[in-house]
Amino acid sequence: MENEKLQTAINTLKNSGVRITPQRHAVLEYLLTSMTHPTADDIYKALESKFPNMSVATVYNNLRILSEIGLVRELSYGDDSSRYDSNMDDHYHIVCEDCGKVVDFHYPKLSEIESLAQRVSGFDINEHRLELYGKCKACKTEKAVQH
Ligand code: ZN
Ligand code: MN
Numbered sequence: 840m841e842n843e844k845l846q847t848a849i850n851t852l853k854n855s856g857v858r859i860t861p862q863r864h865a866v867l868e869y870l871l872t873s874m875t876h877p878t879a880d881d882i883y884k885a886l887e888s889k890f891p892n893m894s895v896a897t898v899y900n901n902l903r904i905l906s907e908i909g910l911v912r913e914l915s916y917g918d919d920s921s922r923y924d925s926n927m928d929d930h931y932h933i934v935c936e937d938c939g940k941v942v943d944f945h946y947p948k949l950s951e952i953e954s955l956a957q958r959v960s961g962f963d964i965n966e967h968r969l970e971l972y973g974k975c976k977a978c979k980t981e982k983a984v985q986h
Contacts, residue, residue, distance in 0.1 A: 855908045
């Protein structure tokens with residue numbers, strides 16, 4: 840794993856004055872190492888053997904704190920289970936409509952849309968959102984095999 844990223848995140852946590860509990864550390868480490876955009880439940884299941892006394896509520900609480908500090912971003916797709924992403928760089932997401940997998944997609948050129956929108960509307964533009972939907976490779980293969 841990229842230890843440097845974890846160390847940077849831990850330092851941010853320390854500087855924010857938030858206490859670093861073993862659970863908080865584990866949630867952060869899991870998010871930094873998993874490239875899967877897990878739900879709170881995914882994180883809970885991945886860590887429950889290591890922390891048998893930890894509840895899903897604790898996971899949510901830690902995710903909220905990490906979001907507030909700016910180490911983690913919450914992604915909601917209209918259903919009740921938010922995904923969490925520790926990659927805070929500008930990027931977009933492609934969502935599989937069959938299995939719910941979320942993968943990163945980079946298209947830096949699109950940042951131009953903000954200055955254009957600002958120019959034509961007179962707004963101060965702070966951010967923009969874009970999500971792409973489709974069927975992932977694995978789900979395509981699965982369907983092909985069934986036929
Ligand atoms: Zn899929
Ligand atoms: Mn992402």
